Amino acid sequence: MASLRQLEYLVTVVDTGSFTRAAEQLHVTQPALSHQMRALEHSVGGPLLERLPRSVRLTPMGRAMLPHARAALADAERARCAARQASGQVAGELLIATVYSVSLGVLPPALRVWRRERPDVDVRLFEYRHADELRDAMLAGEADLAIGPRPAGWTGPVRTLGTEEFVVVLPADGATESTSDGTVDLAELADCAWVHYAPGHGLAELLDAACAEAGFRPRPAVRTEQTAAAPLLAAAGLGPALVPANVLPAEFIGRILLPGKPIRRELVAYGRSEPDPLTAAFGEVLARHARV
Numbered sequence: 001m002a003s004l005r006q007l008e009y010l011v012t013v014v015d016t017g018s019f020t021r022a023a024e025q026l027h028v029t030q031p032a033l034s035h036q037m038r039a040l041e042h043s044v045g046g047p048l049l050e051r052l053p054r055s056v057r058l059t060p061m062g063r064a065m066l067p068h069a070r071a072a073l074a075d076a077e078r079a080r081c082a083a084r085q086a087s088g089q090v091a092g093e094l095l096i097a098t099v100y101s102v103s104l105g106v107l108p109p110a111l112r113v114w115r116r117e118r119p120d121v122d123v124r125l126f127e128y129r130h131a132d133e134l135r136d137a138m139l140a141g142e143a144d145l146a147i148g149p150r151p152a153g154w155t156g157p158v159r160t161l162g163t164e165e166f167v168v169v170l171p172a173d174g175a176t177e178s179t180s181d182g183t184v185d186l187a188e189l190a191d192c193a194w195v196h197y198a199p200g201h202g203l204a205e206l207l208d209a210a211c212a213e214a215g216f217r218p219r220p221a222v223r224t225e226q227t228a229a230a231p232l233l234a235a236a237g238l239g240p241a242l243v244p245a246n247v248l249p250a251e252f253i254g255r256i257l258l259p260g261k262p263i264r265r266e267l268v269a270y271g272r273s274e275p276d277p278l279t280a281a282f283g284e285v286l287a288r289h290a291r292v
Helices: 004-016 019-026 030-044 060-086 100-105 107-117 131-139 202-213 229-235 277-289
Strands: 049-051 056-058 093-099 122-128 145-149 158-170 193-197 219-224 241-244 255-259 264-270
Touching: 004 019, 004 030, 004 049, 004 056, 004 060, 019 030, 056 060, 060 131, 093 100, 093 131, 093 277, 100 107, 100 122, 100 241, 107 122, 107 277, 122 131, 131 145, 145 277, 158 229, 158 277, 193 202, 193 229, 193 241, 202 241, 219 229, 229 241, 264 277
Parallel strands: 093 122, 093 145, 193 219
Antiparallel strands: 049 056, 145 264, 158 241, 158 255, 158 264
16 A cells, blocks of 8 residues: 555656755655655555656656645645644635635625634635636645536535526626616627636636537637736726626626526535535535625
8 A cells, every 4th residue: 555655756756857956855865756756556456657768757657646646745744734724823714716706796795794703714715717726736636625517527515505697797888788677688698799708717618618609709809817806907998798797896887787698507515525614614604605
């Protein structure tokens, strides 16, 4: 069975790209490091690393094992912190991973309540552009809880928070026709240049898919990495934007319309295993106060 020390050796060799540099970082001799890596490969039944003249590369077995090694080391570190917290040596810390739009529109009310109720617990927020990046980070053990769109094929616990509604933002004085119920057919905006999102941003895919279903491909007037910037750019007249309704401030000056065919996505909180008491407590606050 692989030991945590052996998993640490594997991760360090991969991250440094060299047995020599890994041995220096780990403060062990290179022969001792090589011996432990051979022992790890023997225990899993095959080679994990290919030794090249000036570097190393992962084998298919190594690529499969690496994210689990990272997750095991992260879990061990959290266990160490939990023990120190129980002994009163340190205050608590909660690691939350999410996507850009959720940290902007959904989380702030829940974090405000959490901070008021648990001022001794620090929160570290990790933000990602795409739901796939969020899922990968959670698999790698980088956070205690992930908050975002439901991940496909996830085997750990998942808690539904609600359904996020998307709206179309236009300038307040825009001439686009809307129906009496405040909706607009996206096809009516096919000739517009859009406020789009940067390649790799999860909302870029969502906008492209919604427009494709309406029969056109959105032509970008500008692309932005920041979800918060999209409605402001749209209100300034650069073009329509598709944004989560929850990111809009209370006194937003732009024109807000619902797509004729609703665009929604489910938001969930998920983890790798049953949550520890601190993470479970945050989950309860999140379920009550998240602004979905």
